[in-house]
Amino acid sequence: MAGIIATYILAISVFGILATYLFYPLLQLIRGGRAAVHSPHKELPKVSVLFAAYNEASILEEKLASILNSDYPHAQLEIIVGSDQSTDETDAIVERFGTQFPFVQLFRTPERSGKSAIMNILASKATGDILVCTDANILFQKSTLKELVAPLSEQNVAAVAGALHYAGAVTNSTSKSESNYLSLENKIRKAESNTYGFCLGMEGGLYAIRKEAWTPIPPNTFMEDFFQTMRIALSGKRIVFNERAIGLEDVSTSIQEEYKRKIRISIGNFQNLKRFRKVLRTPWKPLGFAFLFHKVLRWLTPVLAIVACIASLWTPYWPITCSVFILLPVTQFLWIKVFPPNALAYFCMMNLGLLVGLIKYSKGVRSSVWQPTKRKQYESK
DSSP states (O other): OHHHHHHHHHHHHHHHHHIIIIIHHHHHHHHOOOOOOOOOOSSOOOEEEEEEESSOHHHHHHHHHHHHTSSSOGGGEEEEEEESSOOSSHHHHHHHHHHHOTTEEEEEOSSOOOHHHHHHHHHHHOOSSEEEEEOTTEEEOTTHHHHHHGGGGSTTEEEEEEEEEEESOOOSHHHHHHHHHHHHHHHHHHHHHHHHSOOSOOOTTEEEEEGGGOOOOOTTOSOHHHHHHHHHHHHTOEEEEEEEEEEEEEOOOOHHHHHHHHHHHHHHHHHHHHHTGGGGGOTTSHHHHHIIIIIIHHHTHHHHHHHHHHHHTTSTTHHHHHIIIIIHHHHHHHHHHHSOOOHHHHHHHHHHHHHHHHHHHHTOOOOOOOOOOOOOOOOOO
8 A cells, every 4th residue: 555655656757857848848839829918008107127136246337238228218218226235336326327327226225135025126216117127247239128018018928037048159068058948948938928928037137117017026925926926916917928028137057056046946936835725626717727837846956856656655656756856857967077067967956956955944034135146247239
């Protein structure tokens, strides 16, 4: 009897992993859906571009210039930068831009506050009808703002998710793995948007949201973009993924930096899982289905792997299961101590980051203050 139960548990755990990494992506890519054609705005709405910055002097001038050089009229534009007690030239750069362009504003926090707290303040200060939320290291193309705003001409559209792309050359396995992952996520979000009327979720570095649709972010939240995504999806409003609204991000080459970033992301994932767990009660509905198979099972992959290993001890399959879920990851962790990481090592390291993030979350989250991820900088073309 114990062996039968263990076999069922093993099968369910393995299915959960395959479902989130194989079956769900294939389903979305096959279904695809047809993108809606949006009517142009009669008059372009006023847009407030908001982002938090902590010691971003190395990229900030290029960031602000990319916004100012867009084809969106300056008369309908506002830029507010929230400096989280920066100690480099971040504040001075914003102020220098502000002397030439009065609609570029600096807000400096009185103490380290974290991105979520800053974005709440910036949203309250914004005077635009549309809030464009971004990050300091995401560069805009000339048409990015207009493309973000275009779907909002439809009244039932509350937010628009942009498409992030990596800039610069893919130089090693880490950057290639990140680039491939991002490309797949963009395709899945596009298919979800076309099929369901929402995508899970919007990238925090590039999305537009109606000001009236903005929900104040709870304290110490890490993944504020997914929080806004779920709040809008639950309201019944649409979230459009616009692949033409492009933001360029510097390609990551350090697996150690990506590991630390995945830990932060994981903490935010489980914060949102707790907040929106009731959505899982209706997995037959589009939102519950997408939440479970696109997000929750992916977040729980390392847990499912551990459960599969334990359950397999009561089955004949334990040599294969433990080899795949224990021996293989350990081998990859030892590999990167000596050799450059490959795609499999990247996958194992990222899932370790998810597990560590879950452990940190279980101990309680008292602050969302962050350190910028160390990345390569953009190469001007």
